[in-house]
Amino acid sequence: MVQRLLSSKSLVKHFKMGVSAFLLMSLVLAGCSQGDGKKTEAKPQEDKSAASDLGTTYPLKANKGITSWESLNNNAVTFFPNLADTPFGKTLAEKTGVNVKYIHPNDQQTKEQFNLMIASDELPDTIEYDWTGRSAGSYPGGPQKAIKDGVILELNDIIDQYAPNLKKKLEADKELDKMVKTDSGKYYVFPMIRNPSGLVFRGPMIRKDWLDELNLPVPTTIDEWATTLKAFKEKKGATAPLSVTYTGGNFEIRDAFIGAFHTSNNFYIDDEGKVKYGPVDPQYKDFLTLFRNWFAEGLFDKDFALTDSKALDNKILTGQTGATVNLLSGGMGKWMDAMKKQDPKFELVGAPYPTLNKGEVPFTGQRDFKYNPGPSKAITTAAKNPELVAKWLDYAYSDEGAMLFNFGIEGESYTMENGTPEYTDLIKNNEKYSLQQMVSIYSKPNGPYEADERRNWNTFPQQDEAVKIWSNTEAEKHTLPAFLTPTDAESKELGKILTDVTNYKEEMFVKFIVGKEPMENFDQYVSQIKKLGINRAVEIYQSAMDRYNKR
Amino acid sequence: MAKHPSRVQHATLLPAARSNTTSRWGLLKDIRKNPWLYIMLTPVLLYFTVFHYYPMYGAMIAFKDFSPRLGITGSPWVGWEHFESFFQGIYFWRVIKNTLIISFYELVFGFPAPLILALLLNEVRKTVFKRTVQTLTYMPHFISLVVVCGIIKEFTMSDGIVNDLLSFFGRERVSLLLGPEYFRTIFISSGIWQNIGWGTIIYLAALAGIDQEQYEAARMDGASRWKQMLHVTLPGIMPTIIILFILEMGRIMYVGGEKIILLYNPSTYETADVISSYVYRVGLQEFDYSFSSAVGLFNSAINFMLVICSNWLSRKMNNTSLW
Numbered sequence: 001m002v003q004r005l006l007s008s009k010s011l012v013k014h015f016k017m018g019v020s021a022f023l024l025m026s027l028v029l030a031g032c033s034q035g036d037g038k039k040t041e042a043k044p045q046e047d048k049s050a051a052s053d054l055g056t057t058y059p060l061k062a063n064k065g066i067t068s069w070e071s072l073n074n075n076a077v078t079f080f081p082n083l084a085d086t087p088f089g090k091t092l093a094e095k096t097g098v099n100v101k102y103i104h105p106n107d108q109q110t111k112e113q114f115n116l117m118i119a120s121d122e123l124p125d126t127i128e129y130d131w132t133g134r135s136a137g138s139y140p141g142g143p144q145k146a147i148k149d150g151v152i153l154e155l156n157d158i159i160d161q162y163a164p165n166l167k168k169k170l171e172a173d174k175e176l177d178k179m180v181k182t183d184s185g186k187y188y189v190f191p192m193i194r195n196p197s198g199l200v201f202r203g204p205m206i207r208k209d210w211l212d213e214l215n216l217p218v219p220t221t222i223d224e225w226a227t228t229l230k231a232f233k234e235k236k237g238a239t240a241p242l243s244v245t246y247t248g249g250n251f252e253i254r255d256a257f258i259g260a261f262h263t264s265n266n267f268y269i270d271d272e273g274k275v276k277y278g279p280v281d282p283q284y285k286d287f288l289t290l291f292r293n294w295f296a297e298g299l300f301d302k303d304f305a306l307t308d309s310k311a312l313d314n315k316i317l318t319g320q321t322g323a324t325v326n327l328l329s330g331g332m333g334k335w336m337d338a339m340k341k342q343d344p345k346f347e348l349v350g351a352p353y354p355t356l357n358k359g360e361v362p363f364t365g366q367r368d369f370k371y372n373p374g375p376s377k378a379i380t381t382a383a384k385n386p387e388l389v390a391k392w393l394d395y396a397y398s399d400e401g402a403m404l405f406n407f408g409i410e411g412e413s414y415t416m417e418n419g420t421p422e423y424t425d426l427i428k429n430n431e432k433y434s435l436q437q438m439v440s441i442y443s444k445p446n447g448p449y450e451a452d453e454r455r456n457w458n459t460f461p462q463q464d465e466a467v468k469i470w471s472n473t474e475a476e477k478h479t480l481p482a483f484l485t486p487t488d489a490e491s492k493e494l495g496k497i498l499t500d501v502t503n504y505k506e507e508m509f510v511k512f513i514v515g516k517e518p519m520e521n522f523d524q525y526v527s528q529i530k531k532l533g534i535n536r537a538v539e540i541y542q543s544a545m546d547r548y549n550k551r
Numbered sequence: 552m553a554k555h556p557s558r559v560q561h562a563t564l565l566p567a568a569r570s571n572t573t574s575r576w577g578l579l580k581d582i583r584k585n586p587w588l589y590i591m592l593t594p595v596l597l598y599f600t601v602f603h604y605y606p607m608y609g610a611m612i613a614f615k616d617f618s619p620r621l622g623i624t625g626s627p628w629v630g631w632e633h634f635e636s637f638f639q640g641i642y643f644w645r646v647i648k649n650t651l652i653i654s655f656y657e658l659v660f661g662f663p664a665p666l667i668l669a670l671l672l673n674e675v676r677k678t679v680f681k682r683t684v685q686t687l688t689y690m691p692h693f694i695s696l697v698v699v700c701g702i703i704k705e706f707t708m709s710d711g712i713v714n715d716l717l718s719f720f721g722r723e724r725v726s727l728l729l730g731p732e733y734f735r736t737i738f739i740s741s742g743i744w745q746n747i748g749w750g751t752i753i754y755l756a757a758l759a760g761i762d763q764e765q766y767e768a769a770r771m772d773g774a775s776r777w778k779q780m781l782h783v784t785l786p787g788i789m790p791t792i793i794i795l796f797i798l799e800m801g802r803i804m805y806v807g808g809e810k811i812i813l814l815y816n817p818s819t820y821e822t823a824d825v826i827s828s829y830v831y832r833v834g835l836q837e838f839d840y841s842f843s844s845a846v847g848l849f850n851s852a853i854n855f856m857l858v859i860c861s862n863w864l865s866r867k868m869n870n871t872s873l874w
Contacts, residue, residue: 149621150621239709249817302709303708303709303726305816306729306816500640503642503832506817507818507821510729510817511817511821514729516729516731516818516821532641
């Protein structure tokens with residue numbers, strides 16, 4: 001009986017696959033009559049008279065809640081499954097008078113879950129996601145297309161009418177205003193605005209205690225790095241002296257080390273102000289050769305491409321790795337914190353972006369723009385009451401809201417001292433939890449609001465120092481603005497080219513480094529990328545950038 | 552639409568009733584004769600109609616430029632564009648080749664493994680030992696795939712247990728999952744470990760169905776254990792083997808993408824990237840649903856043909872077939 005049941009079950013399963021192909025033809029030929037038509041019509045604008053009893057002061061007189069799709073901070077997840085349950089979420093609901101049902105994607109699958117949500121018919125009122133279309137992790141085709149696809153609303157009128165606080169900020173800052181709209185002048189998100197000192201937050205870091213022990217300086221040039229890593233390997237027994245995470249095609253080294261060769265791991269702007277694609281530059285080969293050698297010599301992680309953030313944590317904390325490229329607080333701060341008790345000597349310091357020649361200003365590095373697209377919220381076409389959503393979002397840009405989003409609850413997570421907010425001991429000197437963990441539940445580390453210049457999450461002086469070191473680059477000149485908006489047709493073309501190019505490039509990239517592809521094939525690799533249409537992609541970015549500069 | 556699975560279901564559950572259902576009247580008569588069997592069948596039919604046949608109309612996006620907000624019917628038609636770009640893509644031959652090779656290895660190494668284990672177990676006379684082995688071997692089947700792949704990753708890292716072993720024998724430590732040359736071995740052997748026990752259940756059930764008198768007769772004729780296995784056991788379960796083999800043929804173009812995706816990385820794409828992982832990467836991750844559907848559809852069409860062919864062959868050769 002078992003046999004029969006089992007075989008018949010899988011039998012049907014397989015039969016189904018076959019039949020599916022067969023039936024499909026007839027279905028396609030017959031054309032389909034099932035109605036999906038409702039999606040094609042744009043949602044009519046809401047009746048404004050009905051919605052205006054919300055009032056203009058907080059808390060709003062909202063009798064209905066809204067839904068919001070957004071990532072929950074990695075640290076917050078360990079305390080609460082939902083933002084609504086955190087002290088921050090509760091206070092926000094109380095202050096704005098709006099009950100929000102938060103939908104959180106799984107941290108590892110944000111992109112997939114976003115894509116599935118868009119493909120399904122069920123959109124929440126607002127979505128916190130990168131809409132720029134600049135990378136695989138953002139809405140393909142960019143904001144222009146998202147509006148045209150009927151996913152999100154154009155916000156010009158909405159911001160004008162219902163978001164006075166944000167409007168004020170945009171009017172006051174023309175540079176920011178340029179970043180958050182499309183070429184045709186459409187607003188599409190409630191942006192996260194970074195504070196000036198929050199623009200640089202990642203870079204190379206290295207074990208200072210090891211350096212001191214070995215009597216070595218903090219390395220600045222590629223040669224010095226090689227010496228240092230060799231010493232780590234031989235004298236400190238590090239099995240992966242330099243290790244950087246690589247997951248889902250994202251090599252988190254970004255442009256460190258690559259920048260030493262005056263190129264980038266992606267599109268960048270060269271000295272003449274022209275857009276270029278780094279991985280086809282001749283000098284990119286030098287970078288590949290360097291890392292190939294380091295990999296072979298065991299200076300660079302032998303498990304490269306398999307190292308995710310958990311594996312890296314492990315390598316750093318167990319002394320297998322002495323240098324990496326990572327985040328200021330999510331990396332450096334986290335590790336120093338974790339080792340505070342176990343090994344008081346453990347010390348990480350920021351190292352300058354490596355250069356080829358001593359004294360050179362690094363060609364590029366991490367430097368972000370004031371507008372941070374990832375944690376910015378758009379209002380979807382499914383929003384039944386855009387006014388309510390907009391007013392709820394605008395709260396974050398008000399003076400009162402800014403305090404909540406940045407510092408949390410007065411008297412609980414911060415107190416005002418001489419007009420300056422100071423974190424309380426609950427946050428700063430918590431016995432059990434780190435500052436990062438605490439701020440994640442009392443405030444919103446990333447989100448659509450303006451980050452406060454007075455906010456400082458650095459728990460170690462080494463962090464303040466690192467920011468200064470990492471800031472000294474020509475990144476501003478060489479980084480492609482993240483908010484270029486190619487036209488619809490361009491987007492589509494670009495998407496296709498980039499899918500092919502990135503797929504191919506990543507594969508070859510890893511193979512070159514781990515030595516599975518002879519270096520002689522670099523020219524072939526370049527011509528293959530050219531064949532896939534990289535020149536056209538560069539052209540598109542160039543024209544998009546020209547338009548951006550004219551905004 | 553739902554007629555095919557119903558007949559298949561029916562045919563396997565009630566082989567004897569098959570000839571009665573050839574005419575429409577025969578079917579009605581049969582329903583009247585065995586009403587409960589048909590009632591029991593209804594949920595299954597409903598399940599397939601609702602979850603497998605109804606959604607199938609969506610496969611038409613393979614011929615459209617699908618945009619989620621325009622919906623399945625609202626998106627514009629583009630004809631064979633996606634098929635063409637797949638066939639002309641630089642990875643077409645590679646994913647086809649990898650799919651075929653991995654499937655072939657699965658067929659050659661993976662398919663006989665449970666059969667051999669079942670035959671071995673069948674010869675074991677100690678029930679306690681037999682049960683223990685059975686339980687132990689089918690345990691891995693219940694471990695979540697993600698966990699299995701996590702274990703594999705840990706074991707094959709440059710400081711993992713496999714490398715500990717290799718370095719004991721003087722080999723250099725290498726991260727095994729970074730080597731395209733090791734991927735298939737890792738994939739197939741871990742697959743056997745996962746599924747061997749589970750696969751034997753079917754064979755053991757078939758083995759239990761063999762008439763004991765045949766063994767007795769064979770023993771009377773002086774057949775050794777080996778001869779008994781060759782001439783009684785194997786022929787006894789041959790129909791089961793053949794049916795499973797036909798089903799396996801239908802999976803030739805379908806390699807479990809999840810496991811590949813969990814184990815591969817850019818440096819092993821060369822040997823690891825199969826149709827389903829490619830579809831996942833390009834489609835779900837890059838948002839190109841139409842393209843993925845086109846590839847998936849192409850895949851299903853080939854599978855369909857393979858099942859038909861192997862079924863036809865098997866019927867010609869030894870009269871055992873699915874339908």
